[in-house]
Amino acid sequence: MIAFLVSAINICMVFLYGCIGETITEKSGHLNLGIPGIMCMGTLGGAFGVQIYMNSLSDPQNASFILLLLCALAMSMIVAAVGGLIYAFLTVTLRSNQNITGLALTTFGAGVTDFFMTTIDKSRFAVASKLIKTSLVDAIPALKNLGWFADIFLSHGILVYIAIALAIVVAWFMRKTRVGLNLRAIGESPATADAAGLNVSAYKYSAVLIGAAIAGIGGLFYVMDSSAGSWENSSTISAFGWLAIALVIFAIWRTDFAILGSFIFGLLYVFNSYSSLFGITTSLAGRELLKLLPYVVTLIVLIVTSIVGKKETQPPSSLGLNYFREDR
Numbered sequence: 001m002i003a004f005l006v007s008a009i010n011i012c013m014v015f016l017y018g019c020i021g022e023t024i025t026e027k028s029g030h031l032n033l034g035i036p037g038i039m040c041m042g043t044l045g046g047a048f049g050v051q052i053y054m055n056s057l058s059d060p061q062n063a064s065f066i067l068l069l070l071c072a073l074a075m076s077m078i079v080a081a082v083g084g085l086i087y088a089f090l091t092v093t094l095r096s097n098q099n100i101t102g103l104a105l106t107t108f109g110a111g112v113t114d115f116f117m118t119t120i121d122k123s124r125f126a127v128a129s130k131l132i133k134t135s136l137v138d139a140i141p142a143l144k145n146l147g148w149f150a151d152i153f154l155s156h157g158i159l160v161y162i163a164i165a166l167a168i169v170v171a172w173f174m175r176k177t178r179v180g181l182n183l184r185a186i187g188e189s190p191a192t193a194d195a196a197g198l199n200v201s202a203y204k205y206s207a208v209l210i211g212a213a214i215a216g217i218g219g220l221f222y223v224m225d226s227s228a229g230s231w232e233n234s235s236t237i238s239a240f241g242w243l244a245i246a247l248v249i250f251a252i253w254r255t256d257f258a259i260l261g262s263f264i265f266g267l268l269y270v271f272n273s274y275s276s277l278f279g280i281t282t283s284l285a286g287r288e289l290l291k292l293l294p295y296v297v298t299l300i301v302l303i304v305t306s307i308v309g310k311k312e313t314q315p316p317s318s319l320g321l322n323y324f325r326e327d328r
Contacts, residue, residue, distance in 0.1 A: 002151050004267075004274040009156060010226050012266025013163045014039075014218045014237075018244025019251065019258045020166055021215025025084075026248060027174060028207035029187040029318035030091060033102025035215050036241025037109020038083040042216020043223050043237055044113040045079025046072045047120050050224065054124040065131050069158065072132070072220055080216020081209050083109055088208040092201055095322040110238050117231055129229030133157040159221050164259055166214065171256035183207055187316030190323040200323060218244065243269075246298040252305065253315060268293040 272290035
C-alpha cells in the first residue's frame with residue numbers, strides 16, 4: 001500500500017505541473033490545447049540543460065545538485081515558453097482559432113521533441129536523475145525513523161515539493177493580489193478590463209508564457225524524476241498533457257484544489273498496477289481499461305459542474321474566445 005501511494009504521488013506531479021500552467025493560461029481567457037506539446041518541449045529543453053551541464057564535467061560524480069537543477073529547470077522553462085510564445089502570437093496577436101492552434105502546437109511540439117531527443121547524449125541521464133531525485137530522507141538519514149510517514153511524504157525529490165508550493169502560491173496570487181484579480185477580470189470580460197485601462201494583450205501574453213514555462217517543468221519531471229532518466233517517446237508525455245488539461249476542469253480552475261485532484265488522478269492512473277491489493281484480478285486488456293478511469297471521472301465531474309451551474313464551478317466567461325478590441 002505504501003508503494004501504491006508513493007507511485008501515485010510520484011506520477012501525479014506531472015499532471016499537477018501541466019494543470020498549474022494551463023490554469024494560468026485559461027484564467028486569461030485562452031484555452032491552450034497545445035499543453036501536451038509544450039510539455040514535450042519542456043522535456044527537450046530540460047534534457048538539453050542536463051546534457052550541457054553534465055558534459056561540462058570530467059567526472060559526472062562531481063556534479064552539483066543546485067547547478068544541475070537550475071540548468072535543467074532554466075532550459076526546460078525557456079524552451080517550453082517558446083512554445084507558449086508561438087501560441088500567444090498566433091492567438092493573441094493574429095487572433096487565430098485557439099483550438100486549431102493548440103492542436104497544431106501539440107503535434108509540432110511532440111514531433112520536434114522526438115526528432116531532437118535522438119541527437120542528445122543520454123549516457124549521463126541516469127546519474128543526473130539520481131541527483132535530481134535526492135530526497136529529504138536521502139539528505140537526512142535520521143528521518144527514516146519516522147517510518148511510513150517518511151516513506152510516503154519525505155521520499156521524493158525537490159521537484160515534487162516545488163509543484164505543491166507553486167500550486168498554493170498561484171492559488172493565493174489569483175485570489176489575493178491585484179495582478180491576479182486583473183487577470184481573472186480579463187478572462188471574464190476583456191472588453192470591460194480594456195475599458196478600465198488594463199493592457200489586455202500584455203496580460204494574455206504573460207499568462208500564456210508563464211503557464212507554458214510551468215507546464216514544461218512537468219515534462220522535465222517525467223523524464224528526470226518519475227522515469228529515472230529514461231526516455232521512451234513523446235506519446236506518453238502527450239497523454240499526461242491531455243490529463244493535465246482534464247485536471248483543470250476536475251479542479252474547477254483552482255490550483256490548490258488541483259493538488260488533491262492530481263493525487264486522485266495519480267491513484268487512478270497507477271491503480272491498474274496495484275489492483276491486486278484490492279482483490280481485483282484482471283487480464284492485460286482489463287488493466288489497460290483501468291487506465292481510462294481518470295478520463296471517466298473527468299467526464300462525470302464535467303457533467304455535474306454543468307448541471308450545478310454555480311459561478312464558482314464554471315470556466316472564465318471568455319475562455320476560447322479571441323478578443324477583438326474593435327468590437328467594443
